[in-house]
Amino acid sequence: MLNQFNLYIIIGLFALFIATSGAFAIYHRITKAEIAVLEQQNATYKLAVQEQSRTIDQMTKDAERLAQSNKFLAERFATTESEFVSDVYRIDALDLDAIDGLEEKINAEFQRSLDQLRQATSR
Structure with a gap:
């Protein structure tokens, strides 16, 4: 009876060893896959x-x-603005209103230039 009991213990331990080895192998494969x-x-x-x-x-x-x-x-904007302001002051300093007809002549010439530019750029 003791021999039979020892045999069952040995078979149980062997089965436990195989189960533990299998579980470790599965764990090892899963871990390697996760690492990859x-x-x-x-x-x-x-x-x-x-x-x-x-x-x-x-x-x-x-x-x-x-x-x-x-x-x-x-x-550049600041430079351009200051140049524009200085040009405006110079134009105001010319006092073109004092010369009779000059302003109308300048306006007419400018209008003619614009008309020519529109004609040149139109289709």
Whole structure:
């Protein structure tokens, strides 16, 4: 009877060993598959981070160029505005109202120039 009981214990331990080995093998396969998926995701994320870094660098360079262009444009606008104001002051200083008929002649000449320009650009 003791021999039979020892045999059952040995068979039970052997079955337990086989079950544990099988469970470990399944766990090992699942873990390897998860690691492979995570490595693939990691590679994808690395590429995405590199692309985003390049995009951020390019956007920074573009922003710097845009800031320089805006500064240049603002300076040009200020220069043009000051030139316009000085031209207006010079024209006002001419006192064209004092010369009879000159203003009408200038207006007529300007209107003729506009008419010629419209004719040249019309189809």
